[in-house]
Amino acid sequence: MTDIETSNDEIIERNFDERTEEDKEAFLTQTWCNACQAADLGMVEPKEYELNGVVIVEGKCKKCGEVSLTEVADESTDGEWEDER
Ligand SMILES: [Zn+2]
Secondary structure: OOOOOOOOOOOOOHHHHHOOHHHHHHHHHHHHHHHEEEEEEEEEEEEEEEEEEEEEEEEEEEEOOOOEEEEOOHHOOEEEEEEEE
16 A cells, blocks of 8 residues: 555535525526636536535536535625636
């Protein structure tokens, strides 16, 4: 066992449905799609998980169907989150 895994991506599933309606609405409408290069197209089939300590909401672009990721900022920073780079 000398081989150390470098890609130690730890994914913890979270429940998107536990968010408030307001939150869900915001996540589903305030999006950025890398494929469309456009904001706020909306997304469907949201799921939420934590990856290496970062909470991510993942869904599919309503327009093109590409996966759209939103990093969720710490809840103490209220309402402002960064889009995927
Ligand atoms: Zn798109």
